[in-house]
Amino acid sequence: MSTPVSKNIAIFGGNGFLGRRICETAINRGYNVTSFSSSGKKPWNASADDQQWIDKVNWVKADVFKPDTYKDHLKDKDAVVHSIGVLFENADYKQKVRSKDGIFTQMKNFFFPPTPVEKAPVIEKDSKFSYARMNVESAVILGKTFIEAKEKSSDGKAPVFVYISADKKVPGTNGYIESKRQAEKEVSELEPKLRPIFMRPGFMYDETVHDDARAKFKLLLSFANTVNNTVLVHSLDGIIRPIISTQEVSKWCISKIEDDEFHGPLMLDTMVGKDQKD
Template sequence: MKGLVIFGGNGLLGKRICEQAVLSGYKVTSLSRSGRPPLPTSKKHDDETWISKVNWEKADVLNPSTYEKFLLDKNVNDVVHSVGILLENSNYKSILNSKGGNNNPTTKTQSYDLINRKSAVLLADTFQQCLSKKKKDENETEDSGINPSFSYISADKAFPIIPEGYILSKRKAEEELLSKYSHNLRPIIMRPGFMFDETLLSTWDIRTSMNTVVSFLDTTNKGLFKGKLPTRPSISTQSVSKCLLSKIKDQSFQGIVPLEEISKF
């Protein structure tokens, strides 16, 4: 069975990448600091089925010794980096995904460059080394026809309230991945817009509310202002995941996947 390793597999997007990968027949390993995600509280959507098929493990993306063994699995030829920070306040995700948004932010910060760029480059470098080791150990002398992929979740563009450092760190990561690893990996750069989960549209939280605002502004811009304002549509995590898996399966594809392409799925 084909193996797929996803870093950040228990996040908003990571979960749906895991789900789509399971449905696509992959043996999926999710690596994150916390490991297994909590089971869904709602029984409306059958998340428990695919969650039980994922290998949930703990690892630190900045410490290769915690995850090298998973990359050395002979069936793993595809890796996804779905780790990142939108705001340098390390507590922003709990605020954004909360029901009331009353969490008190901590003063601890994380660097955009460290999380959004360096962690991706370090992971790609480690993956490349593991692929070379596997090829050497297996005494491969001929081309197997398999083109390993390294997928990076980037972003379409930054929102007005988001610091410039966010999108800058993403673009630097893209540039480095495409320039350094294209010769023996297939870098796949996904550029989604503001993301929401289709299964949560009937519930209320800050992210769902923000999605409503983003969608309204984009629709209004296209209708009244003929697209003259710099608005962009939101995108579901399900669409991003389906598009990503299609690019991973396509052995000839590498490069940037813009929001317009993702929106077709």
């Protein structure tokens, strides 16, 4: 295992829920961090604690579907993290889950469908935010652009491409996990010009951000995991999955970037310690 000498990293979606923690972890590990997003702005709900690292990140506006907006920035990067994508195929779901009880209401409807009298709101699909476009095409475009940017400045060592994938299918979504696996397959085909890493977390929570709705869902899943691990003796391991913090996923992400021999998927069970850590 070795650490990149220049330690330059680009994170697409670095102002998002997980992306910001990858930025933070990388900064704390001595990396030069550039975050790319459609707004180019810092996280919208940064806390006072975040100010210790947030101004050390280079926040850049870019469109992942338009390589000319970021290609030149990738020439000196050792690793690129793709932390963008959609869970639902509609344009405003991220705004909805940021509302007071948005994510809890949507997840509750998945596990406990409303009665015919109280119908759940219909999620209108938006072609611009389809799984194929946001979860697959964006990753392939970014991967190929990274290769092109590094071709003339290559030191013979394959640059690292991290794709934030997913552990299992999310109830209430059709095509989500399939798009994640398709993206993994297509990015894998770029090897050996890239060293691909596929992070497969499950439900994530932030250790420092107290979101009432997400906290409720975390409590529900934690209880289900406890029952599965003790009363049911792991009989529902394939259905009830462990939860993990964004901070823990970020630590694993940077750790595997620094491991020259690692490539391929990093499973949730490994990250939560069910498998022996390497």
